[in-house]
Amino acid sequence: MMAVEDVNARAPHIAAAIADPRRPEADTERDALRHPAEILAFAQIRPGDRVADIGPGGGYYTRLLSTAVGPSGRVYAVDRAGTPERPRPAAALVAPYGNITHLETGYQSWSTEAPLDAILIVQIYHDFHLPQFNLDVPAANRALFDALRPGGVLLIVDHAAPPDAADAPSTLHRIEAAQVRAELEAAGFVLEAESQVLRNPADNLSLRVFEGDVRGRTDQFVLRFRKPAAP
Numbered sequence: 001m002m003a004v005e006d007v008n009a010r011a012p013h014i015a016a017a018i019a020d021p022r023r024p025e026a027d028t029e030r031d032a033l034r035h036p037a038e039i040l041a042f043a044q045i046r047p048g049d050r051v052a053d054i055g056p057g058g059g060y061y062t063r064l065l066s067t068a069v070g071p072s073g074r075v076y077a078v079d080r081a082g083t084p085e086r087p088r089p090a091a092a093l094v095a096p097y098g099n100i101t102h103l104e105t106g107y108q109s110w111s112t113e114a115p116l117d118a119i120l121i122v123q124i125y126h127d128f129h130l131p132q133f134n135l136d137v138p139a140a141n142r143a144l145f146d147a148l149r150p151g152g153v154l155l156i157v158d159h160a161a162p163p164d165a166a167d168a169p170s171t172l173h174r175i176e177a178a179q180v181r182a183e184l185e186a187a188g189f190v191l192e193a194e195s196q197v198l199r200n201p202a203d204n205l206s207l208r209v210f211e212g213d214v215r216g217r218t219d220q221f222v223l224r225f226r227k228p229a230a231p
Helices: 012-019 036-042 060-069 089-097 125-129 137-147 177-186
Strands: 050-054 074-078 100-103 116-122 148-159 190-195 220-226
Touching (some): 012 060, 036 148, 050 060, 060 074
Parallel strands (some): 116 148
């Protein structure tokens, strides 16, 4: 297995994920803003890993993770339930990629058959606080903790909120990094590192993340938590 220090944005398995010709143009056009190679490296994704992508949306990170972990790995796209009329987009990735399992049990009731090496929650953690999802956030975070192997990684990427904006998840689709840290530490996680790769000090934190020129250019924090290794 690769040493921790060997996982970097130029690692062959990460370069292969970025260069995967199956990625749609809509994804590759976003790479300059989303810095996926740096994010995968910071999450310490390795070939053979078992990884969950919570809230996969259209599958931007699900595709990347699938190639990065390779045929000996497995990616779980943990999604909300779709309908026959409106299936979730990530469902279409199962057949062409081969190592993706699509779960439609929501963000709290999902499970995998074996412990995970890593969990990524990209621009979705703030949704845990949306009233329409009716999540028990402490219980959902404990489920994240239980799903990981000892020493496993939880990576959170989300849109930064202005200080003391308690309603920011609902009104702005943002959340404070300090709130995320407090909630996850309460579940047993340890904050290990923070990346600055997606920070944008020019972002007006009072704007909704979908508004005008701010879309895709928000100030985002990247936090790497770890489940403590067994003694």
